Amino acid sequence: MFGIYRKQENGFDKIVLKNDQEDCTIEIIPSCGAMLHAFVIKDGKGEINLIDSYSSKKEYDEATESTGFKGLKLSPFPCRINKGSYIFNGTAHQFQPNRSGVVLHGFLYNKSFTITKEHADTTGAQLVLQYDYAGNVPGFPFPYTCIITYTLEKDNTLTVSTVVKNTGGSSMPVADGWHPYFTFGGKVNDLLLEFRSEEMLEFVNLIPTGKTIPFPDFVRPALIDGREIDNSFVLDFSQPQPMCILRDPASQRQLEIYPQKEYPYLQIYIPPHRRSIAIENLSAPPNAFNNGIGLLTLEPGEVTDFSTTYKVK
Numbered sequence: 001m002f003g004i005y006r007k008q009e010n011g012f013d014k015i016v017l018k019n020d021q022e023d024c025t026i027e028i029i030p031s032c033g034a035m036l037h038a039f040v041i042k043d044g045k046g047e048i049n050l051i052d053s054y055s056s057k058k059e060y061d062e063a064t065e066s067t068g069f070k071g072l073k074l075s076p077f078p079c080r081i082n083k084g085s086y087i088f089n090g091t092a093h094q095f096q097p098n099r100s101g102v103v104l105h106g107f108l109y110n111k112s113f114t115i116t117k118e119h120a121d122t123t124g125a126q127l128v129l130q131y132d133y134a135g136n137v138p139g140f141p142f143p144y145t146c147i148i149t150y151t152l153e154k155d156n157t158l159t160v161s162t163v164v165k166n167t168g169g170s171s172m173p174v175a176d177g178w179h180p181y182f183t184f185g186g187k188v189n190d191l192l193l194e195f196r197s198e199e200m201l202e203f204v205n206l207i208p209t210g211k212t213i214p215f216p217d218f219v220r221p222a223l224i225d226g227r228e229i230d231n232s233f234v235l236d237f238s239q240p241q242p243m244c245i246l247r248d249p250a251s252q253r254q255l256e257i258y259p260q261k262e263y264p265y266l267q268i269y270i271p272p273h274r275r276s277i278a279i280e281n282l283s284a285p286p287n288a289f290n291n292g293i294g295l296l297t298l299e300p301g302e303v304t305d306f307s308t309t310y311k312v313k
Helices: 057-063
Strands: 002-009 012-019 024-029 035-043 046-049 072-074 085-088 091-094 114-120 124-133 144-153 157-166 172-174 177-179 192-195 199-204 207-214 230-234 244-248 253-259 265-269 277-282 296-298 303-312
Touching (some): 002 114, 002 124, 012 114, 012 144, 024 124, 024 144, 035 303, 085 172, 157 172, 157 296, 192 265, 244 277, 253 277, 296 303
Antiparallel strands (some): 002 012, 012 024, 024 035, 035 046, 072 177, 085 091, 114 124, 124 144, 144 157, 172 296, 177 277, 192 244, 199 207, 199 230, 265 277
């Protein structure tokens, strides 16, 4: 049986989706950018939270940007916009940099989402969150609604879906992404990584040049070891799902990621501490508002959606 619970802990107001039969728990924090805070499973080897997140509300408030936007929604664009400026429909726009001095990952990561629906039964538990953006952030005068749905089902399966609706009177640019960091409790050096791509976007200062580079290193399971990765990869949807697998040989646990085709890019980042790895499903790579790669344009009233599913085995 599935259930939905509320819990206050370390300054966070958490919504908990739980499968009691399989001892699988999801924690979501609507007031902190609809954050995915925990994905906890229990098995014969014990209990583990696969999500690297913030230990407290204080840490989230003080270190969201410096620690990598962990578990947060990236909207209305993921990654960087070069110099924070872009031109859309002939009009120039300029974003203000964040505390780190860059324009990165949109501006919904620190917004409070409203719960619009919650439901649990014998087949699953679902939470629907919504944020209505009024068009008041400098650089993005385009009102829109962002709806995020978390669905927990059997077999340790979590689906995260996003709907974006243009609620303004003019067309708007949009790209979408997620920024979860995954961990199996140790260094990522000891993990096996595999994903369905042989193409990496060429970067200069983390901005795509428009070219791709052959990169077959992870078409089969390969040890991450000491590799430093902060790159975007073009997924090959002609290959079978899952598009990405992260495996811990020591525990024999593995995370499988099944994005829809609306997420054709996989951004992977390993932070310097190497205790977790960010595996981000993106609809567009960095600087999409300028280079147009993967960029969507929504007309007034138009809706688009994105979805990815995570399974732990």
